[in-house]
Amino acid sequence: MTENKPFPPGLRAWVADNLPGLDEVTDVSWPRGSSQVWRVAAGPTAAFVKLSPTEIDYDREVLGYAYTARILADHEAPRLLAADPGLKAIMSSPLPGKVVRGLPLEKEVELRVHEDAGRLLCRWHDQSDPGSEQDRQDLRTAMREQAQEAAACLESTAEYLSAEQRTLVEAVSRELPELAEQLPLVYQHGDYSTRNWLWDAESGHHGLIDFAMAHHGPAVEEFVWLCGAVWATRPDLKAAYFAGYGRPLSNAEERLLRLLTTRLGVSYLNSGLVKARVDLVERGHLVLDRMAHEYR
Template sequence: MTNAVSLPPDLHQWVARHVTGMDTAAVTDASWPRGDSRVWRVSADRGEVFVKLYPCAEKYEREVKGCEHAARALAADEAPRLLASDPQRPAVVLSALPGRVVRGLPLEQAEEQHVHCLAGDLLRRWHEVPEPISDLEHERIMASVTAQTDEAAMILDRLGDQLSPAERDLVRDAARDLPGLAKALPLGYRHGDYSPRNWLWAPAPAPGHHSLIDFEESAPGLMVEDLVWLCGAAWPTRPDLRDAFLAGYGRPLSWTEQRALVLLTARLGVSYLSTGLTKTDTVLIDRGRTVLQHMVGALR
């Protein structure tokens, strides 16, 4: 979305204290249609910045923490720099990066494989930089897994007759096995929304430049959770992209990671299906059924 707009007056005044030339700056809405946060692209005297306004303090705090983590884990031009922040609004000003959002780009197969390899390499470096995980955070992580398994069990009881026998077995496995698997999985600092909509790609100059945006879902957690979107939406029909990504990541997934990834993705798929049926949303229904079918196939 790139509609010309104006910043809310009080937000404009705050941004003007950090960005010169706001009186003549061009402002466009860069928010995701389904996102909760508001994002504006601001083209001012010294180039572009992004202004982001959050619906709650938690997302703001995660964005700020994610920027700090990125500064330690990635090269300077691989993630936005935090130029200004205000927890009272809550809002931030972020530096712009070269390139365009990867989702929807018409890439040739070899170029797309290259981008996914770079994405794997970037996530490896993101995951390799440790962040302290307190006992409270560890309890939150395990509670999140338990909540996901409880949801899977509840949906299975309610919608089991709308699933195939193989899909029912898969969702039942997710409800039963994920808590135990989670205890054996590596923990780290997750991006939280690692998908092509948050990757930027600039093909020129060669060999091209890949970078990462949007840290409002970042937090300590199961590192394999950063692969759930790819596992459900990209890899089933494009195993070449899986191979490219894991080549960049630097190692194959362990049996435990692969098993947990399939079950986490199946849990997400059945959640899509349940929500879609409740809201009569055919997009979510189709997405949920597709993910479940793919995950059944992944176990063969």
Template sequence: MTHASLPPDLHQWVTRHVTGMDTAAVTDVSWPRGDSRVWRLRADHGEVFVKLYPSIEKYEREVQGCEHATRALAADEAPRLLASDPDRPAVVLSALSGHVVRGLPLKQAEERHVHRLAGDLLRRWHATSESISGREHQRIMASVTAQAGEASVILERLGDQLSPAEQDLVHDAAHDLPDLARTLPLAYRHGDYSPRNWLWDQAAGHHSLIDFEESAPGLAVEDLVWLCGAAWPTRPDLRDAFLTGYGRLLSSTEQRALVLLTTRLGVSYLSTGLTKTDTVLIDRGRTVLQHMVRAPR
């Protein structure tokens, strides 16, 4: 995080919507990736965040995600949309209390509690339905088919670098995902449901959710892929806590699809890592695949 100033045209726009903006208290809080542009600033009524998007699609998803959150969650569980402009595209969002969960030094009991609250929040997020048009339904099925196709291409190219059990899993992802998808529950997904987008206010015991630029209708189980690949393999207690909050266990079909979707993500990490000679992605991909071989199906 670094002290910064807003681009001049963005600054001018923000001042029309945020009263009492303190130009000396602007902090760049962008994620460490090229397309993330986020600033925190202080104003008369507390802190707000300004986000500038790399595409109109991500802007529209953020706006729609905020609108969904107002219907699905309590007022203090998600940011409020204070201003938006599709021409920039940019938004001003209210700030929430707490800190990003990823990296917080939580004791195991507290971490389980946070995951149970996260499961409960996602239950309510998924339970609040949005209309899914025929066109959106086709897009969802096309996305799953594309993921299966990616797994097939990678298997053909990198099969000899996978163990026999990993090869079988990637083959199943390529072959079975499209048919499985037709039987799975659909929902309005958050799209990046992981601890980096959860906030935890320890003093208040309060959990909330941010970052809706990947939100869209899709397979409900897709919101569990990160957890399945990164958190649950080594912490089954977190899985139990999350699903307790979520209010139900996964069906056998959902569990199989979750393992195969996570396998596809892992082999994609591996393929990209090998192509770019990125050891972080290579290690991440191999770890996810090893976890999925041992995962219940």
């Protein structure tokens, strides 16, 4: 048996019960402390096992798997094979393809991948229920917290910002709660970034993984990471994405997306200054420059 990281106590027996003949365990976690994911196999039969860091993550992921089973095809998302709330353990089927983030793609293929991603997310959102009053209250809390974070970041980064950027960050602290209140809720994937997209070059299929952040919120929250990390320098990918998504954003959605992305940018900048990380400082400036340009 091969193994890069030992299973926590009790997990191995649970895996063996659900995958008799277990003979291979490979750590495939993301490089962050809370990520605990393994590829397991019994001969030719493989699966993925994940330990959720919290009960909320576990509950969200189980519900996310149930949702995908209703709306996405087998080649578009893995299926839940087993789950244990006591262990906070999830076993899922493998999905063909490679993670898109960092994957070298020709431009034509890259455009297709982003268009397919927009199309898949459109179906995900269109099948959603409108959420509950608790979902709405959770959103209000989250928007207040993000507005407060922007105000705090502004105090510590003001000298590094242009006048336009300062004005935009100030708008984040003022407008986020009211803007979010105007928009309907959808069931979000919650982490719809390229690290959770799979591309299977052989079949030409786009896939989606990781449902631990699935929750209700405005649709544009799904686009914030892409807006700041990808679209800021690749408007062609943004155009392809929304061609797949099938509709333009409303004025309120565009404004909320810009402000949420600005909040992300000033957060990058603040973290970079605090941690002396040049990469985060540069990323923050890139995002803020782009958002100020669009705001203008």
